[in-house]
Amino acid sequence: MSLFTCSFLFTGCGFYSFTGASIPANVKTFQVNRFENNALLVEPGLERDFKLALEDLIQNQTNLNLVTSNGDLVYEGEITDYRISPTTATSENTAAQNRLTISVKIRFYNRKKEDDDLDQSFSFFYDYAANAQLVGSTKTTAHEEIFERITQDIFNATLAKW
Template sequence: MKYIKKRLFVLFIPMVLVCQSCWLYKFGTANIPPNMKTVSVGFFENVAPIVVPTLSQAFTEELKTRIRTQSELNILRENADGHFEGSITDFSYTNVAVTANEKANLVRLTITVKVKYTSTLDDEQSFEQTFSQFEQFSLDNGSIQSQERTIIPIVTKRLTEDIFNKAFANW
């Protein structure tokens, strides 16, 4: 009986420590300064060589959505505690794999965004950086044009996640 109690005690202590450490850190939690209450997001103009007419609006709205869903910040048009601005500088397709009859089969869509984030509360949190993300897809599933509507949102979600993490999660 003593052996069982001793063994349970040895197993119980590490479990308590592990559970307690999980309460100290929350995954996906933003590290936003407590005095920051507002942010503004400027329109991200598409200056890439290939211009998709809806990309600027879609990207700008996706960044606002990410901020709304992952923080308690209010989004203002101007005079905010933080401000995002920038442009879409590249939108390109690259052939990744070619079939035996020299036809492209796997294509990569890459989107690059130049972002300037300005914090009026803490200048050390401000940055200017280029972010780039891609998604590969097969032409077996349809043409590039037919797949654009599903591929672009995947890439913009990754980009906005990177931008949000850089500004608020110190990644």
């Protein structure tokens, strides 16, 4: 098969990436609006870090251009839960492990195809030893792992349709 034929197959019906995204040819831009942090336990800067993680993932997995307004695709929402809870107990009835759970409600608008709009919640967790404090590198690792999973789930639901 010639190079011309291969390139025609991948561009003839819009943009297809090897990440699973199927983006119509008329969609060129996306924007991520500010996420409000409405969790009962507010972690300072969490909404900014989540917004940046979502922007980075979309930029890394698509050819879409990030814009601050009038995007073809718009992401917005809020952080609805930031919770630390014990998950397992020791024989002395103390926590052996804690779990950080973060939940995000996302509203996605496709201005080129309104049937693709989405209003859905996503959540993920990170387990850590009960004798560890959720500070420093433990907190950074927890946030990164949770954001990686939630942003990938959002990407799959909005652009890959998984």
